[in-house]
Amino acid sequence: xxxxxxxxxxxxxxxxxxxxxxxxxxxxxxxxxxxxxxxxxxxxxxxxxxxxxxxxxxxxxxxxxxxxxxxxxxxxxxxxxxxxxxxxxxxxxxxxxxxxxxxxxxxxxxxxxxxxxxxxxxxxxxxxxxxxxxxxxxxxxxxxxxxxxxxxxxxxxxxxxxxxxxxxxxxxxxxxxxxxxxxxxxxxxxxxxxxxxxxxxxxxxxxxxxxxxx
Amino acid sequence: xxxxxxxxxxxxxxxxxxxxxxxxxxxxxxxxxxxxxxxxxxxxxxxxxxxxxxxxxxxxxxxxxxxxxxxxxxxxxxxxxxxxxxxxxxxxxxxxxxxxxxxxxxxxxxxxxxxxxxxxxxxxxxxxxxxxxxxxxxxxxxxxxxxxxxxxxxxxxxxxxxxxxxxxxxxxxxxxxxxxxxxxxxxxxxxxxxxxxxxxxxxxxxxxxxxxxxxxxxxxxxxxxxxxxxxxxx
Amino acid sequence: xxxxxxxxxxxxxxxxxxxxxxxxxxxxxxxxxxxxxxxxxxxxxxxxxxxxxxxxxxxxxxxxxxxxxxxxxxxxxxxxxxxxxxxxxxxxxxxxxxxxxxxxxxxxxxxxxxxxxxxxxxxxxxxxxxxxxxxxxxxxxxxxxxxxxxxxxxxxxxxxxxxxxxxxxxxxxxxxxxxxxxxxxxxxxxxxxxxxxxxxxxxxxxxxxxxxxxxxxxxxx
Numbered sequence: 251x252x253x254x255x256x257x258x259x260x261x262x263x264x265x266x267x268x269x270x271x272x273x274x275x276x277x278x279x280x281x282x283x284x285x286x287x288x289x290x291x292x293x294x295x296x297x298x299x300x301x302x303x304x305x306x307x308x309x310x311x312x313x314x315x316x317x318x319x320x321x322x323x324x325x326x327x328x329x330x331x332x333x334x335x336x337x338x339x340x341x342x343x344x345x346x347x348x349x350x351x352x353x354x355x356x357x358x359x360x361x362x363x364x365x366x367x368x369x370x371x372x373x374x375x376x377x378x379x380x381x382x383x384x385x386x387x388x389x390x391x392x393x394x395x396x397x398x399x400x401x402x403x404x405x406x407x408x409x410x411x412x413x414x415x416x417x418x419x420x421x422x423x424x425x426x427x428x429x430x431x432x433x434x435x436x437x438x439x440x441x442x443x444x445x446x447x448x449x450x451x452x453x454x455x456x457x458x459x460x461x462x463x464x
Numbered sequence: 465x466x467x468x469x470x471x472x473x474x475x476x477x478x479x480x481x482x483x484x485x486x487x488x489x490x491x492x493x494x495x496x497x498x499x500x501x502x503x504x505x506x507x508x509x510x511x512x513x514x515x516x517x518x519x520x521x522x523x524x525x526x527x528x529x530x531x532x533x534x535x536x537x538x539x540x541x542x543x544x545x546x547x548x549x550x551x552x553x554x555x556x557x558x559x560x561x562x563x564x565x566x567x568x569x570x571x572x573x574x575x576x577x578x579x580x581x582x583x584x585x586x587x588x589x590x591x592x593x594x595x596x597x598x599x600x601x602x603x604x605x606x607x608x609x610x611x612x613x614x615x616x617x618x619x620x621x622x623x624x625x626x627x628x629x630x631x632x633x634x635x636x637x638x639x640x641x642x643x644x645x646x647x648x649x650x651x652x653x654x655x656x657x658x659x660x661x662x663x664x665x666x667x668x669x670x671x672x673x674x675x676x677x678x679x680x681x682x683x684x685x686x687x688x689x690x691x692x693x694x695x696x697x698x
Numbered sequence: 699x700x701x702x703x704x705x706x707x708x709x710x711x712x713x714x715x716x717x718x719x720x721x722x723x724x725x726x727x728x729x730x731x732x733x734x735x736x737x738x739x740x741x742x743x744x745x746x747x748x749x750x751x752x753x754x755x756x757x758x759x760x761x762x763x764x765x766x767x768x769x770x771x772x773x774x775x776x777x778x779x780x781x782x783x784x785x786x787x788x789x790x791x792x793x794x795x796x797x798x799x800x801x802x803x804x805x806x807x808x809x810x811x812x813x814x815x816x817x818x819x820x821x822x823x824x825x826x827x828x829x830x831x832x833x834x835x836x837x838x839x840x841x842x843x844x845x846x847x848x849x850x851x852x853x854x855x856x857x858x859x860x861x862x863x864x865x866x867x868x869x870x871x872x873x874x875x876x877x878x879x880x881x882x883x884x885x886x887x888x889x890x891x892x893x894x895x896x897x898x899x900x901x902x903x904x905x906x907x908x909x910x911x912x913x914x915x916x917x918x919x
Contacts, residue, residue, distance in 0.1 A: 596855075622872040
């Protein structure tokens with residue numbers, strides 16, 4: 251069953267084209283990596299798939315719903331980790347998550363469980379601003395899975411994580427449909443069955459077990 | 465001549481006709497002298513400016529409702545033309561004030577609210593320019609336009625109310641003989657026609673500009689963007 | 699579906715808690731208004747005779763500029779931007795999020811006023827009555843919701859220091875006119891205090907409703 255079906259996604263910012271006619275189909279449970287140089291349009295595409303942004307044109311269906319009309323409904327089932335984690339530095343890790351529990355409408359006990367799941371149980375009460383970059387990334391990932399979403403969209407989640415990035419991500423990604431952007435080909439290979447390559451805003455192909463990008 | 469040029473020419477002719485009426489037909493004011501003739505264009509420009517703002521309001525509201533870029537373009541056109549007429553109003557007002565009241569400016573309700581109108585228009589155009597072009601600019605500008613349209617009469621009312629708390633000399637005498645009234649209505653009508661023509665022409669310019677932007681960035685779509693299999697290299 | 703009321707409270711609490719932990723904004727505002735009063739003294743040559751007529755103006759002047767400083771920073775941080783996006787990715791309604799932020803902004807401004815009003819009394823000998831305080835508090839509600847809305851708008855835009863005052867001040871004028879009159883009367887001038895307060899309440903209702911309706915267009919796409 252298709253989780254994501256996208257046709258002709260195009261995004262202009264004034265005269266600049268960020269994405270051009272990108273087509274995509276992702277099935278339930280698939281893990282898809284999006285690769286490309288900086289500026290190729292990965293973040294733009296991911297934001298559109300997460301319903302954080304609207305494309306200039308194109309069609310997008312997520313979980314059977316028209317993603318351009320049913321954004322609020324879909325967001326309950328989507329988790330998104332943006333390029334910039336956007337945590338609240340003055341609040342502790344636990345407080346950050348508890349706050350989002352209230353916003354997500356889930357019980358606050360989820361916060362503690364999620365902290366453990368991403369390996370931050372020991373620093374629950376440390377202000378988020380004092381966490382290392384890697385821990386902040388884990389917290390952002392935790393925030394994205396608080397409400398147990400079916401679809402996970404991750405923008406370079408491995409950028410600051412250490413060597414155990416793969417393990418953490420594999421755990422988080424289990425049983426979910428995942429789209430994630432990365433520069434790390436080896437990681438993409440390990441975690442994903444399929445990759446989509448973007449160059450200058452266009453999809454130049456998808457592949458299984460990708461390798462090469464000139 | 466294409467139809468825009470014809471419309472523009474007609475508008476200019478109408479304004480010349482109004483000008484003739486102002487200087488040749490309308491009588492000289494007994495109290496204020498010839499300077500009073502500024503009144504016809506000054507008040508017409510003021511009403512036209514606010515009318516343009518109504519275009520901005522409606523265009524913005526329609527855009528927010530259904531995302532129509534046609535409405536947004538009319539709003540843009542209305543804002544620019546309205547700013548021009550507001551500037552005309554302010555300048556003529558100052559030119560009129562100096563010989564009559566002895567001062568270029570006074571903080572009465574009309575002048576104050578016209579100044580506020582100018583500031584809001586300026587803010588509207590600046591937001592359009594500084595926000596992300598396309599949907600974000602249109603959305604933010606629409607909100608500014610709606611708030612601004614509601615604000616101007618409120619400011620006018622507030623200042624008027626404040627003056628009832630602090631009574632001062634009443635300045636403007638509004639009784640008009642019939643020839644002056646007729647001249648005023650003629651000028652009003654001609655100015656509105658001029659503004660309408662300007663808005664339509666500006667709308668056309670905006671449409672062309674939008675199209676040009678999209679044409680520049682349009683390239684031929686790739687023939688097949690779906691799932692061509694890349695060679696696994698291993 | 700999340701309870702909007704709970705969301706608004708949670709957002710407000712989060713903002714206030716963050717401010718309490720960092721203590722950045724309110725002290726900066728307090729310092730700003732005190733300095734403004736000191737400069738006003740020299741600029742206006744204030745003495746016991748002219749204080750009651752000048753002080754209300756200085757109050758609103760200081761409050762308006764402090765408000766601009768506060769809202770200039772409210773949504774400004776890039777981190778704040780990314781956080782806002784994370785908020786919008788939840789089922790919480792943008793109106794509830796906006797209400798929470800406006801509530802927090804109101805309370806922070808009230809914190810600033812808690813310094814401004816006593817300082818005004820101390821420096822210029824003007825009375826600090828319930829009427830003065832009430833007028834300022836009522837005006838703050840409407841002004842804060844407008845400031846919050848436009849702060850959210852300019853946060854995503856370039857040249858925000860230029861744009862924020864340009865957009866916000868025309869909308870604050872009615873509050874300054876009515877509020878200025880209310881405070882003047884409370885400090886001994888002629889005129890109607892009740893009328894001024896009624897106007898302030900009307901403006902509050904009007905602009906709180908309007909900003910709530912506009913919030914979803916400004917916060918979300």
